[in-house]
Amino acid sequence: xxxxxxxxxxxxxxxxxxxxxxxxxxxxSIRENVPVAGFTLITEYYMEIFSGISGSGSxxxxxxxxxxxxxxxxxxxxxxxxxxxxxxxxxxxxKAQAVPNLxxxxxxxxxxxxxxxxxxxxxxxxxxxxxxxxxxKNTEESDKY
Numbered sequence: 811x812x813x814x815x816x817x818x819x820x821x822x823x824x825x826x827x828x829x830x831x832x833x834x835x836x837x838x839s840i841r842e843n844v845p846v847a848g849f850t851l852i853t854e855y856y857m858e859i860f861s862g863i864s865g866s867g868s869x870x871x872x873x874x875x876x877x878x879x880x881x882x883x884x885x886x887x888x889x890x891x892x893x894x895x896x897x898x899x900x901x902x903x904x905k906a907q908a909v910p911n912l913x914x915x916x917x918x919x920x921x922x923x924x925x926x927x928x929x930x931x932x933x934x935x936x937x938x939x940x941x942x943x944x945x946x947k948n949t950e951e952s953d954k955y
Contacts, residue, residue, distance in 0.1 A: 811891035815899035822852070823903045830907065842909050849904060849915035856893070856919045890926045897923060 815823075826848060833841045897916060904913035924930075 811888050812895050815896045816892070819896040819899050823899065826903065845904075845907055845909050845912055846915065849900075849912060852900065853915050853919055856897075860919075860922060885926070887927075890923060894923050894927060 826845075829848075830841075830845060833844055897920060901913045901916050901920070904915065
């Protein structure tokens, strides 16, 4: 695992720093909404990686469509640790900004990463499977009547 964020994350933080400085002379609503929108896009990108869905609107088969395309995603613990390191750098940068609670934009992806690192994702998966089986059995029983 890495101890420092990847260079591309450092480059994104440098870019955002410059961009946020240029927003200082704009109205406060813009100064707050632009960082939130930017961090939301970053979070969506990470969520797409985990879900295996590309939001680009084009699929590898060429059929297109706005629902995105499936792609195979595999992770190992080193990859998750590295993602956690990158995420920590982004969260730290977000906390240093004037926009209140901007770091919360990463809350969902942080929860997923933390569950993967601790192994709790397996517990969640088992719970979801159990609930699905229970719901399926309840549906079968209600269909009998």
